[in-house]
Amino acid sequence: MTNERLRDALLRNGLDLDQVAKVTTVDPKTVERWITKGRLPYPRHRRAIAVMVRESENYLWPDAIAPERKAEIAESEVVKVYPHRHSVPADLWERLLDGAMEHIEMLNYSGMFLTDNPTLIKKLRAKAEQGVKVRILTGDPASRAVARRSDEEGIGKGTLAAKVRNGLAFFKPLDGVPNVTIRSHGTTLYNSIYRYDDDMLVNTHVYGFMAAHAPLLHLRRLAGGDLFETYSESFDAVWNAAKPPKW
Template sequence: MANERLRDALLRNGLTPEQVANGIGVDPKTVERWITKGRTPYAKHRHAIAALVREAENYLWPNAVAPERATEIGGSEVIKVYPHRNSVPRELWSRLIDNAAEEVEVLVYVGMFLTEDRNLIKIFREKAQAGARIRLLFGDPASREVARRSTEEGIGKNAIAAKIGQALAFFRPLDGVPGIDIRCHGTTLYNSLYRFDDEMIVNPHIYGFQAAHAPALHLRRLSAGDLFDSYSESFETVWKAAKPPKW
């Protein structure tokens, strides 16, 4: 069976089998067999190809890593666990934002703490101009899910919707900036996600707790791991169903 994920990854990155073969030191026919016949490369070649196309090994070859090994690698993707999101050091947020050069992805209902940095609009605009892709997902203030979450936190049915309005007003100057997309979603938010290239802060939600008081995980993507990419895939699923805000 052909490896369509590998084929697609090469096409998206403008790479031919010959270029891949020259880059990792194998015969072009070997690369063709990896694509058309679904053969699995040796580990060293999987690492090299994954790096070339910026995809996880586990995505390109789901069965190549034994489950026990995948579990071990997944644990290594966790850099640190914080008891509360508001205990993540401000210096870490600043480093992640400043160093991001290719991908910035935010999935929240509100993310109001982000608006405390008045330079963030300028920073995101400059990063987009430099070629970064920035995607921001906020809750749909008219959705049942947002109202339910607001009630569950014990702050009133309409409190989170009002906060979303404030957050959208803050980020509205970025609307229409090339490289920056803003959408609203009406999904149940199990985790807030903040991705900066190959690092991510995951804020799992706890029933009855505001997001700032729930735990946070600092992750770093590893080629053969799938923890980081599971959350990234979740972002993509929400993104596809989201719509532009009603400014």
């Protein structure tokens, strides 16, 4: 079976068979078989390729790592668990944002706590100008999911929708900025996700609690890990179903 993930990753990074062969010290025909026939490279070769294309081994070769080994790596991907989002140090958000060089991704409904940072829009614009791909997913204020979540938090069905509109207004200055894309979604928000390259903050959601009072996981991507990749794929699934916001 063709390994389309590997093929796509090489194309996105402008890599050909000879370049991969040189780094992995194998024949180009071997690299071709890894792609066209789905042959599994040795672990050292998988690690080298994963570094080259900036993807996890688990993403490129989902069946290559034994389940028990994936579980061990997943534990190492957890940098810290915070009991509440509001207990995350402010300087951590700043440090991760400032250090991002390739990807900044945000998935939430309103993200109103982000508006507490008066320099956020300016920083996101500057990052985009440096070539960082910024993807922002906010809730659709007219969606049933937003109304349901608002009711579940005990703040009334229309309250969260108003917050979402305020959040959209906050991010509006970034609309049309190269490398910045903003979409709205009406999916159930199981987790809010904030990705900065290989670091990710996952704000879990708990029935009956506002997001600020729910736990947050700080994850760091590892080559053979599964945990970071799970949330990353979830982000992409929501992104693909989302639409441009109605400003």
